[in-house]
Amino acid sequence: MQLPHYTWFPSARTALTLILSCGLLACATPKTEPIMLNLVAINDFHGHLEQEKFSFTRRADPVSKTIVGGGIETLGANLAAWRKEDKDLIFVGGGDLIGASPAISSLFADEPTLHALGRMGLRVSALGNHEFDHGLQELQRQIHGGCDSPRPDRACKFDGRFPGTQFSYIASNVLDKQSQKPFFPAYHVEEVKGVKIAFIGAVLRDTPLMVAGDKVKDLSFIDEAEGINRTIPALKEMGVKVFVVLIHEGGTTTEAFDQPACSQLKGPIVNIVKRLDPAIKLIVSGHSHTGFVCKVEGRTVTQAQMYGHLLTRISLKLDGATHQVTDIEAQNMLMEPGTAPAPEGLTSLLHKAREGSKSIISQPIARLAVPVITRQMNEAGESALGNVVADAQLAAVKDMGAQIAFMNNKGIRGNLETLAGNISTYGQNATVLPFGNTLVMMSLTGAQIRGLLEQQVWLNEESQDGRNVLQVSDGFTYTWDAKRKVGERVIPDSVKLNGVALDDQREYRIVANNFIAGGGDRVAMFLQGKNVIDTGIKDIDVFMSYIKTRDQAGTPVGSDKPVGRVKRIN
Template sequence: MHLNGRRVSALSVVALTSLTLGLGNIAASDATAARPSSTQAKSVYHQLTQPKAKKKYIKLDLLALNDFHGNLETVPSTSSSGRINNTPAGGAAYLARLIRHERTVSRDNGAKPITVAAGDLIGASPLLSAAFHDEPTIKFMNQIGLQVASVGNHEFDEGYRELRRMQRGGCLADGPDGANGQNSCPGDQGFDGADFQYLSANVKWADRAGHSRDTLFPSTKIMKVRGVKVAFIGMTLEGTPAIVSQAGIQGLDFTDEVETANALVPKLRKKGVKSIVVLLHEGVTPADTTAYNDCTGPAGPALEIAQKLSPAIDAIVSGHTHQPYNCVVADPKGQPRLLTSAASFGRMVTKLHLLIDPATRDIVRPAEYAHNMIVENDASVAPSQDVLDLIGVYKTLVEPIANKVIGHIDPGSQIVKTADSNGGDSPLGNLIADGQKADDSVVTAGGVKPVIALMNPGGIRADLVENSNGDVTYGGAFSVQPFNNFVVSMDLTGAQIRALLNQQWNGPNEGTGQKILQVSGLSYTWDVSEAGAPSTDALVGTVLVDADGDPATAQVPLDDAATYRVVANNFLSDGGDNFTTFKDGTNKLVGGLDIDSLRKFLLAHDPVSPTATDRISQTP
C-alpha cells in the first residue's frame, strides 16, 4: 500500500455515542469534525471496573514510545526538538523517570503495564549515540524495561545486518580509536544487545533459503496478561525502500501493511489469541499539531491503514511523522479503535488503558482510551540517576571525537539550512554539495573528478554553527549530517540530470515542494506555475554547468547527450526520496562518509564563508 504523502479523509474518525453497560449497544458513528473526547470511553472503563461490577475485567496499560532517534540528552527548550508546545520536554533520564512512575501507578491500580515502541528508536541520532553505532540507546531502552518494538525505517540506516547485531549483541572491529568517527564497544564497554524483541512482520526475505523464518525478525510477540494471551504485531512502513539506502536492505521485501497484518489474525486466533495490538511505524499529521491529546483533521497513510486493518485488531500504536495525536478510528465494522503517537525524541509517552474480558479473552473496544503525557524536564522533576550515569560514561568517551576542531565560520556570517525563497538552495546545502564535489575519495583511478554534486535537503538536519570558543567541531558538523552515508560518484548523461531535476516536482514528489536538491557545479531556473502540474517539465530556460568542472569559468549549457561525472550520497544513488533516475547511473564508485566530505572541505576552506543562494532560481 504505497500511501506516503497521500492525504486521507477524516470521515472515518469516529465518536462513541451510545454509552451503556450493555456493550453490544455501544455504537460508532462517522464524524467530520474534531476527534471526539476520550471522556466517554474513559467513563465506560471506570464503570466496568467498579468494585461492585459483576465481572472482573483484566486491566492492561501500554506505555508507548516512538521515534526516539537516540536522543539521550536533554535538548534546550529554545529548539522545537526540546519542547512540546511551550513545555520543556525530553531527555532520557526524564523519560526513564516518567515511565517508571507510570508503571508503578498502573500496578497500584491493578493493571499490568507493558512498555512498547513503534520504531525509529535508533538512526539519525545525535553524536552521543551515533558515534557508538547507537549501542548507548539500546542500553538505555534495556534500562527502562522496553519489552517489544516494531522496526522503523531508520533502524536500517546502517543496514539490516547491523540491526540484527542491535538485537543479538556483540562488538564491531572499529579498532582501538574507532573508524570513520564511530567506535563500537569503546573502552571496556561491552554490548549484549537488546533485551526487548524487535518485530518485523512485513519485512521479509526475498529468498527464504537459509533462513529459519520468512521475516527478518519475528512477526509477532505473544505475552500473557493475567493468564490471557495478548499479541503484538510489529510493522514498518511499506515505503521504506524509497527512503533508506538500498545496500542496507538488499535481499529484503517490504510488504503491504494491511494485507500482512490481516493475514496474521487467523494464525493468532489458532493460538488462542483474541487481544491484538499493532505497533506500526507509519503515521498521520493532524491539522492542529499542538493539540497532542486530540485528532483534528488527521491526514496520512496510517489513517487508511487503521481503517482497513482487521476488526480483530484492537489498537494501533504508530509513529514516523513525529506528531503527537490521540485518535479514535472506525474499523471495517464501524467499531472504535485507538490510533496513537507520542511525538518524537522521547518528549512524550502514550499511555493506553485497555480492558480484557476474561470470558472472551478479547479487549473491550468501547472502553479503551489513551492519553499523551509530556516528559517534563524542568527543575521540579528529578531525573533517573542510573540513566544519567549511562549518559555520563558515553559523554566522556565521545569527547575526543566530538571536540575535534575542523574549522571556523567567517566572522559575522551564518551557514544555515533554510532554503532561499527564490529557488530553493541554501548556504549550507551549497556548502555540503561543494564538499562532496571536492572529495578526492570519489575520484576515479583514472583521475576523473565529479563536476556536479547533488544533495537531498532531508539529509541536512541542523545549521552549521560554532561552539562557545568560536570553533566548528566534528560534533557540530555531525549534527548537520548524522546519517553516516557514503558519497558515490557515477556517470549520468545530461538528459538524466535534467530528468532528476524534474523528479523534484513530478511523480511521487508531485506537490511536496520539500525535495529541492542542493547543487554544486550547475545552476538552473524552474517555473513555479508548472511545478504542480501532472507529468510536467518544471524547468524553464537552460540548465548551466561549470565548464570542465571549473567554477571559476563561465557556465555553459547542459548537453543532454554528454556524460557528466556526478556525486551524491548513497541514499540518493540508490534512488532515495523517489529520485529513481540515480539508479541508472553507471561506473559507480563508492567513496568515504559524507561527514568526512564536509570535514575535509571545512579544513581546506578555513574560515568558510556562505555562498550566494543563486544556483537555483524560479519564475515567475
C-alpha cells in the same frame, strides 16, 4: 464407574427462592470488573540521549513555546512515576529508535541507546527504516549481541562487549526473499493481568527506497496491512483477545499534538488502518515525526513526534469477562524535566556516554561565518546548509572530473551549530551527516539530469514525505513552477551549469552520496548513471575538511539564507 446423568429439577421451595432473589427473569451473569491495560509509546527516538531544546504548540495556546527537555533521564523519571500507578505498564516503540543519531550515541554504534531503552523497560518495538541503515548484519548484531560488526571502530567500544537488546524488534511485513517467511518475529505476545495482548509489527514497505540498496538486498518488504493481517488467525488460536499494531509509517495533521481524537489525519497510515483486520483497535505509528492522537474509522492511531520530546500514554479498558476492548484513551505527554529524580542507572549511563565521547565530540573543527547554518528550506526547496554540503562534496572530487553535486535534504539531519566565537565542533558536524555515506561519481546526460530534478519530492501537501528537493552545488541553477503538474515542473531552459543551459545529449559528471546514488529517496534516475565509481570517501570527512580549509583560507562558510541556486515561480 461412570455416574448416571441426572436432570435437576428444583423443589417448589427452591424455585420460589430463585424467583424471589432473581425476579421473574433469569438470574443475570455476575458482573466482572473491567480490566485496565496501560501502555506508553515512543517512536523515532534516533538516539537522542541528552536533553535538548525544542519547540511546541499546545491545543489551548497557539503561541509556540521553547523548552529544554526530553533525554533518557526525563523519559526514565516519567516512566518510573507511571509505573508506581501501574506496575504492569508496558513500554513499546514505533521504530527508528536508533540510526541518524547524535554523536554521543552514533560513535558507539548506538549501543548506549539500546542499553538505555532496555533499562527503561522497553518490551517491544516495530523496526524502522533507520534500523537498517548499516545493513542486516549490523542490525542482527545489535539485536542478538556480539562484536562482529562492519563498524569495528564503533562496535563494543562502549562497554567492551554488547549483549544485544533487552526488547523485541518485530516486523510482520519483512520477508526473507528465498523463503518468503517473516525474517524477524512478526509479533510479540505479553500476558498482563490475565490478558494476552499481541503487538504486531510492521515497517513502511518503501524501506528499500530509504536505505542503500545493498543493505536490504536479501529482504522483501510487502504491504503493511497484508503482513499485519496474516498474523491474526494464529494469534486468535493462541487465545489473544487484544491486538495492538506497532508500525513505522505515519501521517500528518494540522491539529495540535495534544488534540484528543483528532480527525484530520492524512498520509499513508490512513489507508493502511482502513484495511486492517477489525479485531485491531489501536495503532501506534512512527516515521512522520508528528505528534497526534487521532481516530480513523473508529480506531485509535497515535504518534509521539520524535527524539523523545513526547511520550504517548494509552489506557485500554477491557470487558472483564470477554477481554474485548471497550474503550481506549490516549494522550501525548510533553517530556519536560520535573521534580522526580531520574533512575540512577540512566544517569550513570548518560555520564559514561558523555565522558567516553567528550574528547571526540568537543574537538573544534572550524569557524563559521554565522552562529548557525540552518537546514531549513525556503519556498524553492533550498537551504543554506544544503549549499555548504553540496559544495563540500563537489570540492572533494572536482579534481576527479566532477561538475555537479546533488545532496538529499533528508540526509542532512540537523542544523550546523557553533559554540562561542562561531566555532563548530566534531559533535555538531557529526549531527549534520550521521550516516557515514560515501561519495559516488557517475555520468548523466543533460536530459537525465532534468528528469532527475522532476523526480524530487516537491512541496506538495499530499506528499507525506514532505519536501526532499535536492540540494545542489555552486554553478548549477534551475527554476521550477509550482503550478505545473508533477513531472513537468522544471523550466527546461533554466537548467544551467555555470550560466550555460545543459545539453540534453551531453554527459555530465556528477557526484552524490551512495544512498541516493542507489535510487534512495525515490530518485531512481541515479540508477541510469554510467561509469559509476564509489570513491569510498565518507561525506562527513569531506564536509569537515571543507569547512576547515575555508576557515584556514580566511573565507569561513555559511550564510543566514540560501544563495539562490534553486528558484521557484508560482
